[in-house]
Amino acid sequence: MILRRLTRADATRCAELEEKLFAGDGPWPRDVFLVEFSAPHNFYVGVEENGELIGYGGIAILGPKDDPEFEVHTIGVDPDHQRRGVARMMMDQLVHVADEHDGQMFLEVRTDNDAAIAMYEAYGFTILATRKNYYPASRADAYTMIRKSRSER
Template sequence: MEIRRLALPDATRCAELEEQLFPGDNPWPRDIFLVEFAAPHTLYLGVFDGDDLLAYGGMAMLGPRDDPEFEIHTIGVDPEHQRRGLGRVLMDQLMAAADGVDGQVFLEVRTDNEAAIAMYERFGFVRQGIRRNYYQPSGADAYTMTRPSQSERNGQ
């Protein structure tokens, strides 16, 4: 398996996976992925087995370079390859990028997605609040979670 930055041709597969993973919550179409991949302030990575995209994840850097914040936009694993640590592998890479510039990280996650919540908590994320009816059209609630910057986690 290989981890690499996602490229424009990968947008179609990401959109297919979104349809499978988030059918009731307005999954991202191919065109959104194209825009996200091309943005200068985003990092989108995929886990590949040969040419097959098994998992993807992306985040954006917000704020100034000397005091950045990051927001996880999406992370997903092909249902046939879940529970194999692929989401964790992607999070390792994304969190290393945020730690490289000492940035805090934010995300939203469905309150009923216990596997994802547990993974995020293992990475040091804590629940900050609930966003009611965040996911549409399902109306599912989301936890807002944050992970302090590396210097904050180290007490500096």
């Protein structure tokens, strides 16, 4: 498996995976990924195996340079490749970026996604609040989770 930065050429595959993973929650289409990859304050990585993209994830770098915050925008792994450490490879990189800038991280996760919640908790995220009907298509609730900055831990 190879961890690499995503490019505009990966947008179609990311949208395909998004449709598999989040069909009932308004998956992002290719055009949204194109915008995300082009934004200067976003950082996206993916995992490739045998020439195929099997995972993607990204964060936004928000706030002033001397006091940034990071927001996990999305993370997903092809169902055929889950539970093999793919998400952890990407999370390692995303939290490294936040730690290098000593910034807090935030994310939203479905309240019923136990596997994702457990992974985020392993990285030091804690539940901050519940957002009712966060996902418009399914009306599912989400937890907002926070990971304190390196200097706050």
